Amino acid sequence: MARIPKELVDHIIQTADIVEVVGDFVQLKRKGQNLWAPCPFHNEKSPSFSVNPAKSLYKCFGCGKAGGVVQFVMDVEGTSYVEALKYLAKKYGIEVEEEEKTPQQQLEQNERDSQFIVSDFAKSHYHRLLLNSEEGMSIGYGYLKERGLNLSTIQTFELGYSLDSWDDLMKAAEKAGYDKKYLEKTGLTVTKTDDQGQDTGRRYDRFRGRVMFPIHNISGRVVGFGARTLKRDDKMAKYLNSPESDIYHKSDVLYGLFQARQAIRTEEVCYLVEGYLDVLSLYQGGIKNVVASSGTSLTEGQIRLIKRYSDNVTVLYDGDAAGIKASLRGTDLLLEGGLNVRVVLFPDGDDPDSYIRKVGDQRFAEYIEKSSQDFITFKTTLVAREASNDPVKKAEAIRDVLHSIAKVPDAIKRQVFLQQTSGTFGIDEQVLITEYNKLVKAPAAKPSGSYGSGNAGNYGNGAGSANTGFPSNSSSTQSRPAPAARPMSDEEEAEMLMYGGHEATVEIVGAGVSYQPTKPEAEKDDDLPDMLQVCEREVLRLLVLYAPREVEAEISVAGYLLGQFDEAPFKTPLYAEMWEICRQELLAGRFPDARLLAQNERADIRSLITDLATERYEISPNWRTKEIYVFNEVEMPKLACDNAVLRLNKVHVQRELDRAMELLRHPLDDVALFETLGKIKSLKQLDNQAGRHAGHRDSARLLSRVSPASAAEKFPGEVNSCMFGLGA
Structure with a gap:
């Protein structure tokens, strides 16, 4: 990869105006401090795509795309990091001199x-x-x-x-x-x-x-x-x-993608055809979101290319039986890649090129819309018709369809497809589920008509494994596969934390939903509890957003927070890395700058900074005209920092207390028992002390709603009394 000096990279990022750059692709309208527009990456009626000029960041609260000005160019143009920098340099007349190789x-x-x-x-x-x-x-x-x-x-x-x-x-x-x-x-x-x-x-x-x-x-x-x-x-x-x-490299190229990439984003679907002329005729007919595999078997690299621009793909099959059978094997890869696959079959003897020339652009578009069906339904109907009344062929066809269903990552979709397959073949759904569970448990199993190698689908959690989400008809509990789990929603997580429960997962069982609590923290291995990550994230958010702001005379937020801990206070690896980056910036005499950090070459760091620095809603200025004052961390950064540090240390204390209590479950000699009980006593004292300070701070926040100045005067320098010296 070409190397551009860091000083030049910083100069390009500082010069580039994100409003101008984004404005080249969408029409932005100001609402509050931010600018808004319909997202350029997915279709929507109400604008959820936000640009923050002050922080030089963008975020879509609909599809989740987010980042800085360099990331936007990468997303919208499908280019690499270096190519995006060169694009911005050219736009602003900056000469790029690459480091000597x-x-x-x-x-x-x-x-x-x-x-x-x-x-x-x-x-x-x-x-x-x-x-x-x-x-x-x-x-x-x-x-x-x-x-x-x-x-x-x-x-x-x-x-x-x-x-x-x-x-x-x-x-x-x-x-x-x-x-x-x-x-x-x-x-x-x-x-x-x-x-x-x-x-x-x-x-x-x-x-x-x-x-x-x-x-x-x-x-x-x-x-x-x-x-x-x-x-x-x-x-x-x-x-x-x-x-x-x-x-x-044939496996990493799709014919027509360069011309189609923007239309694929806009239409949120990619039409996949076989030949060059298919692409050209459809593009000329107004269907610009079309690409071709150029007559080669579909590859994983080509599927990754499509997924960069859309999760939806519609395969346009020629009306040729032999060609369809060959294409079915490759289409399974699309399912395995997590894409939503639909199929259009043309009349026998026609391909997309010949059919659009025969019926015209408008009728062709109408035919695609009317004839499109999901791939599993299409395949099930096709193989069922071919199997006809032959029991042996019918059994083989059912297993072939089950292998395709196993490649679908989403558990709910798999269940729906099983129901459809049951109806099409006229076979009991429970029998299908039992056969499905046998199939995904057999790692060496491979259907005769499968594409590629390996077992039936091995994509993501749940797809192609025993975690299917379907109950077995076996009476043995041990032989029953574990249900597929999904992360909790924000609302479910908040509810769990509010009522003091342990982290839980939501499982799909049959057609219903049930909640299964996970092991408490003391029974986990090295998994981080959610509350610890929440508290770590809050400290890091304040550090990134308000680094240069003063909390006291000549003491910045960055210096204040970094000075509270002898070493990195975070257990979450990414947060710990970000903390160290900010610390190095401060040691070098610079404040951490969210605008520059959001342009980092690492995608996970760019994503983290963007999430920390963007919010969907703003406090309306009208609140200031009312008697009730809304706590504003910008005006009271010290109180915000104190709260965040206090909560993080309290979680550390609770975590140590849980571990000490866990030791009591095991046999201990007298010395170890005495030491453990002493540690528990000390930790409980620290926990109670933290609780008192937390209540004190809540009083400060309540008072701040009436008068921020009086709150700061009444509760000065409290954070020093609540540091427990536990570090990480």
């Missing part, structure tokens, strides 16, 4: 750049031949026009034509000064070998007399080509693709 790094970068450059030259050369040469116009352009493509589509996808000549591209490239070895490395030319496989020294163009389809990566750079011959020769492959190279 090692000789090996520089050599590798030069090799890749040279291949990109020669591929771009070939693209331009083929495109020029299509539109300006006699052969290109009469044969290549004539064919594309016959297929219904207009000039705008041809130019958008930069289509071209290769002359029916052995060395046209090679001569043009040499004349332009390009090294022949890069033509060979990208597969644009081929070396002729003799019968013994030895290089004869003769080279010729790989693509000759073909319509050229440039293949772009997500940044729009040409990485390879697909080429269709127009000759009627059974010995010649109709389509010929570039071979794998340093810049072209």
Whole structure:
């Protein structure tokens, strides 16, 4: 990866105006201190996408996308961190000078750049031949026009034509000064070998007399080509693709994604087809959110690409029975990747390209909307029809469908699909559930028609394991699979904490919901209790948001909080890392800056900072006109810090107390018993002391609603009396 000096990165981030950058993609309207707009990453009617100019952060409270100005460019353009920085630098006229690389790094970068450059030259050369040469116009352009493509589509996808000549591209490239070895490395030319496989020294163009389809990566750079011959020769492959190279990996590229990526985000669905012309015809017909696997089997890399832009994919199947059967195996991977998969089947003999040319754009769009169905329902109906009345085929078909259902990560969806499958095949649902549980318990099981290797679905928690959420009909409790668990909602977690319960999980059992408490803290291994994380997060939030603000004369929030602990007070690893980053900033003479921290190269740190620094709601200024004063941590940072530190230390005390009480459950000698009882007594005293101070602080907060100044005067410097010296 290219390296940009940290000072230059900071300069780019400080210069970039997030309102201007986001405003290039959506229309922002001010409401309170923030600006709002419909989210550019998902469809919505009421704006939930917020931009905070002061902190240079954005967050969508609908889909959860969040980050700083660099992250926004990465999200909206689908680029890397370095590419996003270069985008901003170019926008604001900042010259980017990358740090010097090692000789090996520089050599590798030069090799890749040279291949990109020669591929771009070939693209331009083929495109020029299509539109300006006699052969290109009469044969290549004539064919594309016959297929219904207009000039705008041809130019958008930069289509071209290769002359029916052995060395046209090679001569043009040499004349332009390009090294022949890069033509060979990208597969644009081929070396002729003799019968013994030895290089004869003769080279010729790989693509000759073909319509050229440039293949772009997500940044729009040409990485390879697909080429269709127009000759009627059974010995010649109709389509010929570039071979794998340093810049072209078939498994990580989708044809048309560069042109479709923004439409996929906007429409919240990706249409997946098979061929180049399918993409071109649908794009020209107004369906711009379409990509193709280019005739290759669908790969995990391609699925990850789709998921970057949408969780929804609709596969458009040709009306060909053999093709459908082959495609079914690959579509299971989409389910395993956590995507919501729907299917459209065209009439027999038609593919998306031929059908849209036959019925027109509007009727085609209507057909897709009317004929779309979820993949499991489609597959169940298809295999049930093929199995007909043959009991053996029917049993195999049911198991095949169950393998697909096992790849669905969501437990509720799996249950719905099992119910549908039961109705389609006319088989008791409990029998299906029993068979399903057997299937997912067998790690070596693999259906004859499955795609790839491994057991039936191994994606996420619950999918493809015994944690299916479906009860077994076995009378043995031990043989019954554990139900799939999901995290509590915010409301459920708050309720649990309010009433002093232990952390719980919510399980789906049959069609109902039940709550199962987990083990208390003393019985856990090293799991962190939720309350500890909540308290740690609050201390970190104050540190990040108000670092330079003074709590006392010449004492900042950052210095005040960092001075309360001899070492990192956090057990949550990410919070501890963030604490250390802030501490190092302060030691270097700088205050931690949320604006810069939110541009960190690490995605987990960017996400954390954004969550800490953004809130969906603001306190209305109208409250200030009323007699009741709402506590404002901005005006009383010391009280806010004291409360946060007090709560964190109280949780530490309670945690130590729980551990000491746990020791009493085990046999102890007299000395150990005496020491443990003494420790428990001391900890209970500290816990009671913390409780008294907590009540004192609640009184301070109540008083602050009437007069913040009098509250600060009445309760000065209390935090010093409630530090227990327990550290972490």
